[in-house]
Amino acid sequence: MVIDSYGKKSDLPIHNKYKPRKFNRRLWVNRILIASVSFLVIWVLFFRSSSSSSSSSHPQPTQVTKSNEDDYELYTATKDGIVKQDIGGQGQGQAPAKAQGGEGVDVDGEIQPTVSTEDVLIDPDVADKLYKESVEYYDLNDYRGSALGFDNGDVVLFLMPLRNAENVLPMAFYNLMNLTYDHSLIDIAFLVSDCSPDDKTLETVFEYSVALQNGTLVDKLQQEEEEKNSRSVQGSNDLYQNYMDQNYMEGVRKAYKHPEEHHKGYRKPFRSVSIYKKDFGQIIGQGFSDRHAVKVQGIRRKLMGRARNWLTSNALQAYHSWVYWRDVDIETCPGNVIEELMQHDYDVMVPNVWRPLPTFLGNEQPYDLNSWIESEPALELAKTLDEDDVIVEGYAEYPTWRAHLAYLRDPNGNPREVVDLDGVGGVSILARAQIFRQGVHFPAFTFLNHAETEAFGKMAKQMGFKVGGLPHYTIWHIYEPSEDDLKQIAKLERKKRRQKGRKI
Numbered sequence: 001m002v003i004d005s006y007g008k009k010s011d012l013p014i015h016n017k018y019k020p021r022k023f024n025r026r027l028w029v030n031r032i033l034i035a036s037v038s039f040l041v042i043w044v045l046f047f048r049s050s051s052s053s054s055s056s057s058h059p060q061p062t063q064v065t066k067s068n069e070d071d072y073e074l075y076t077a078t079k080d081g082i083v084k085q086d087i088g089g090q091g092q093g094q095a096p097a098k099a100q101g102g103e104g105v106d107v108d109g110e111i112q113p114t115v116s117t118e119d120v121l122i123d124p125d126v127a128d129k130l131y132k133e134s135v136e137y138y139d140l141n142d143y144r145g146s147a148l149g150f151d152n153g154d155v156v157l158f159l160m161p162l163r164n165a166e167n168v169l170p171m172a173f174y175n176l177m178n179l180t181y182d183h184s185l186i187d188i189a190f191l192v193s194d195c196s197p198d199d200k201t202l203e204t205v206f207e208y209s210v211a212l213q214n215g216t217l218v219d220k221l222q223q224e225e226e227e228k229n230s231r232s233v234q235g236s237n238d239l240y241q242n243y244m245d246q247n248y249m250e251g252v253r254k255a256y257k258h259p260e261e262h263h264k265g266y267r268k269p270f271r272s273v274s275i276y277k278k279d280f281g282q283i284i285g286q287g288f289s290d291r292h293a294v295k296v297q298g299i300r301r302k303l304m305g306r307a308r309n310w311l312t313s314n315a316l317q318a319y320h321s322w323v324y325w326r327d328v329d330i331e332t333c334p335g336n337v338i339e340e341l342m343q344h345d346y347d348v349m350v351p352n353v354w355r356p357l358p359t360f361l362g363n364e365q366p367y368d369l370n371s372w373i374e375s376e377p378a379l380e381l382a383k384t385l386d387e388d389d390v391i392v393e394g395y396a397e398y399p400t401w402r403a404h405l406a407y408l409r410d411p412n413g414n415p416r417e418v419v420d421l422d423g424v425g426g427v428s429i430l431a432r433a434q435i436f437r438q439g440v441h442f443p444a445f446t447f448l449n450h451a452e453t454e455a456f457g458k459m460a461k462q463m464g465f466k467v468g469g470l471p472h473y474t475i476w477h478i479y480e481p482s483e484d485d486l487k488q489i490a491k492l493e494r495k496k497r498r499q500k501g502r503k504i
């Protein structure tokens, strides 16, 4: 027996389509019903997906912030000014991936050659021109990165991520000029992201980069400093300096007083300076306490990973042998840091990172806890965590008992002593360019319960690369007084004033 679509029993074994099609009211009622229901379902699905993408109410560490990959700006700095690069395809060193106005791109998004193959076959001049314009030959064996890269002429890609960094930029540029690795062998690329509307990081980077390439940045920075000093007689912001270890402060003054004395090539322009501007949707504040709350670490670090990867992918060229990552907020660092990290012939190498503290807090402190040697307790801890959990170092929530590079420091130790590491911090990383070419990156997802730079170290190691750190070679992160520290300083100031009052 066959039950036909009209819901009527039919004794005839005849398929529906052979039946005479007559108008049937119940059929049409059903069809309209089905159509309305489908429409409703589609509408609900569409509405829900579009509204949920606009309200990001997923406070999970896996949160993925989408960003429009095309939405970025690239500038290069020369001594004559800033040049905005055409990233639509004509830009220098850019692959002709996208033609403007849709020209040259067919419906499937495939790129059409601008010169037809027939022309090439017919006209050898056209072929030759095309070849010269579009084909560059690199033997990557020449760019493996030598431990004596300076003598070998290895080009280093210097990468610095920036966010709301206006105030620390003078310091960062003093540190740049202080690099003794031949400036003409260093390409610089900044990535400026997610700055507050009133922040002037991008504009300041433009200004300083032009002066840097013009050889006049020292003069500019010193002039700016003088102007600032004459404006504010005694900056109340700098009050904390009276509470710092005066030996340390003396060292800082020396480092900045006659900067050019540190090496001959101080004013020498760099091979190139590029400035990328692209937002990634970082919403966690850049204030000290904001940045350090344990809950936000996973999300913040993954987004930073994404930003770092984006910068590497865009800035890395075939002729680069080394990549040097550097944070903006380093106060003092030996000028030969690149050569020092390089000469150990590791694939990834980091220095120790400490910071000074007010004397009432003990003068100094191991700072970057992201460089460490893996431990059994941490591996056991990882087993108890969700696959997606990110372990962050230096928080009571995660007792890892790892050996931190920072704590291995002996101020009188041999600065060339090396220890092998698993996780690394991002403050100052020298890495062979080839490890990025082979796929090592800064995970923007949880990799072995880590993210960003620590996961980068682990991944490099997992892929068979050598990862190390220098426990007794130290660079110094700035000290930014926390709210508590400022309160303590104010208290000490009041006490001082009372004592003075009593003496009179």
Ligand SMILES: Nc1nc2c(ncn2[C@@H]2O[C@H](COP(=O)(O)OP(=O)(O)OP(=O)(O)O)[C@@H](O)[C@H]2O)c(=O)[nH]1
Pocket (backbone or CB within 6 Å): 160, 161, 162, 163, 164, 165, 191, 192, 193, 194, 282, 291, 304, 307, 326, 327, 328, 329, 427
């Ligand atoms: N492009 C980009 N750069 C960022 C972002 N957040 C921080 N940075 C930069 O990345 C570097 C490190 O940032 P910090 O805020 O010092 O982060 P951190 O080193 O993890 O934290 P600290 O240990 O407090 O120094 C600095 O050069 C910042 O300017 C971001 O969201 N986007």
Ligand SMILES: *[C@@H]1O[C@H](CO)[C@@H](O)[C@H](O)[C@H]1NC(C)=O
Pocket (backbone or CB within 6 Å): 079, 210, 211, 214, 216
């Ligand atoms: C570049 O240097 C010259 C002197 O060498 C100076 O006069 C000029 O102002 C500088 N330009 C910038 C943009 O710093």
Ligand SMILES: *[C@@H]1O[C@H](CO)[C@@H](O)[C@H](O)[C@H]1NC(C)=O
Pocket (backbone or CB within 6 Å): 174, 175, 178, 255, 256, 262, 331, 332, 333, 334, 335, 336
């Ligand atoms: C510049 O390098 C010298 C020599 O290595 C060092 O003593 C000085 O502290 C460095 N300057 C800064 C600002 O770090």
Ligand SMILES: [Mg+2]
Pocket (backbone or CB within 6 Å): 327, 329, 477
């Ligand atoms: Mg920092």
